[in-house]
Amino acid sequence: MAWSLGWKRWGFLQAVTSGSFFSSPWGHCPWRARGSFLDPEMRAFLEENTKVTSSGSLTPEIHLRLLTPKCKFWWERADLWPYGDPYWAIYWPGGQALSRYLLDNPDVVWGKSVLDLGSGCGATAIAAQMSGASRILANDIDPVAGMAITLNCELNHLSPFPILTKNILNLEQDQWDLVVLGDMLYDEALADSLHGWLKKCVHTFGTQVLIGDPGRSPCSGHSIWHELHKVAEYSLPEATRQQNNGLTTSAVWNFQP
Numbered sequence: 001m002a003w004s005l006g007w008k009r010w011g012f013l014q015a016v017t018s019g020s021f022f023s024s025p026w027g028h029c030p031w032r033a034r035g036s037f038l039d040p041e042m043r044a045f046l047e048e049n050t051k052v053t054s055s056g057s058l059t060p061e062i063h064l065r066l067l068t069p070k071c072k073f074w075w076e077r078a079d080l081w082p083y084g085d086p087y088w089a090i091y092w093p094g095g096q097a098l099s100r101y102l103l104d105n106p107d108v109v110w111g112k113s114v115l116d117l118g119s120g121c122g123a124t125a126i127a128a129q130m131s132g133a134s135r136i137l138a139n140d141i142d143p144v145a146g147m148a149i150t151l152n153c154e155l156n157h158l159s160p161f162p163i164l165t166k167n168i169l170n171l172e173q174d175q176w177d178l179v180v181l182g183d184m185l186y187d188e189a190l191a192d193s194l195h196g197w198l199k200k201c202v203h204t205f206g207t208q209v210l211i212g213d214p215g216r217s218p219c220s221g222h223s224i225w226h227e228l229h230k231v232a233e234y235s236l237p238e239a240t241r242q243q244n245n246g247l248t249t250s251a252v253w254n255f256q257p
């Protein structure tokens with residue numbers, strides 16, 4: 001059957017459903033991420049190969065273009081996909097919890113400068129904008145995520161905020177009132193870099209750091225967890241549970257080094 005050879009073979013999604021999160025057989029292939037996020041060809045490709053959805057997540061008020069079982073590439077051979085692994089095409093449980101928290105607690109973001117690091121589909125940056133942040137930067141190393149965030153801003157009738165598709169973990173730090181990260185603790189080396197970078201943010205600028213994460217392996221033993229304090233926990237909707245190997249909850253954590 002077509003589906004047994006299709007989308008479910010994609011490393012990242014297979015890894016989620018099997019519990020071995022993010023063990024892509026492609027690894028990280030920067031050369032696959034061609035084009036810029038202003039590229040009209042990329043825009044047309046994303047519009048054709050994603051579906052607008054607002055149901056099945058913790059934030060039905062945010063509309064997003066995502067890969068769903070109604071999309072050709074959900075079932076198609078992974079090597080026919082012309083870009084890098086589309087992490088941006090999933091609305092991850094950590095991002096869902098974080099976005100819900102920002103929407104329900106606008107005082108946390110109102111009038112503040114907010115960096116959404118590892119923005120993916122851009123939902124958390126969008127939630128920050130909806131809750132009145134004064135300045136937003138959505139950052140993701142994947143240029144295709146940049147295009148997805150642009151499309152998702154338009155979809156929600158928001159004025160576009162800046163999007164940066166560079167690895168800022170190696171750059172000099174800017175001052176932010178709030179840094180938010182959804183589902184970024186999935187890789188030991190990345191968790192190490194983030195841990196050091198976030199500590200510096202807090203100690204240098206007094207930045208508040210909120211992390212959305214369901215607390216699953218493989219990084220659940222990472223030292224950053226000793227400095228995370230739970231501020232909210234949400235029961236995940238059925239559709240998200242099904243896509244995430246039966247995971248039932250996701251939480252928001254305050255980073256206090």
Ligand SMILES: C[S@@+](CC[C@H](N)C(=O)[O-])C[C@H]1O[C@@H](n2cnc3c(N)ncnc32)[C@H](O)[C@@H]1O
Pocket residue numbers: 087088090091092093094095096117118119120121122123124139140141142145166167168169181182183184186190
């Ligand atoms: C699991 S996805 C989470 C996306 C989104 N925050 C959410 O919760 O739906 C992780 C995202 O982090 C991005 N990423 C990985 N390393 C990064 C880095 N060093 N800087 C910025 N983004 C990064 C990936 O491209 C991917 O879009």
